Amino acid sequence: MDIEILSRLHPIGYVLIAYSVVWVLLFGYALWILSQWRKSKP
């Protein structure tokens, strides 16, 4: 059995990982701003 076949991700897997990167980075940044906003309350 060719082990490469097992390690090869389905194309839609790459798409979903790419989309997750976008969501995690941008929404993570928004959450970080929100946490800093609450901390910096006058």
Next chain:
Amino acid sequence: MQTRSTYKPLTILWLLATFAVLAIGFRQAIYIAPTEATMGDLQRIFYYHVPNAMLALIFPYINLAGALGYLYYRSRNPQRAAAADALALAAAEITVILASITLITGMLWARPVWGIWWTWDERLTTFLLLWLLYVSYLMLRRLSSSGQTHGLAAVLSVFAAVDVPITYMSIRWWRTQHPAPVLTGDGNLDPHMYAAFLWNIAGWAMFTTFLLVFRYALERRRQRKAEAFALNFLEEGVPRGY
């Protein structure tokens, strides 16, 4: 003058509209847009990669506008200089995030299509340089403790902005491995794919605009807090002989 009670509903409305547009964009990208003939489903990465890459080339100019505003106002109007500096910082942080997204999603596409994660192609190299320039801008601001930090960062941002047109034009000036421009060039985009691109461009532009305003407001709040702290220190410190 706007009050907090006016801002909150506007922000909620903006976010609701943004999430609606992003949901339509996601549906268009995954379910509606036709599967590309040669790349198959992998081409769907482009629906997120291209809008974020476009925005990564726009935000440096907001950073540049803030930097130029800071350099112009710093000896004329300290309040306006501080506001311009806050805008520059907010735009630089978003540029780093968008450039990171562009590089990572690009590599995720390149691995199965080209068989490699990375190549020193002109577009990829100039984009990596863009990322490094704005990371160094943020590092300079974070790590330098001299009184000249904001001025130095503003000058760096002027030089960093020079990389943006080079990055944009790289696939037109040189014969690169990177695909041709999708929306404005010889990318031969199927007309059925336009909707997925346009919804995602609109959605991510709306979301990053929200991030810019929110981060700017946070930085202005921090500046006012630091200013109040300094004034308080001077008022209390001077009589004690500090």
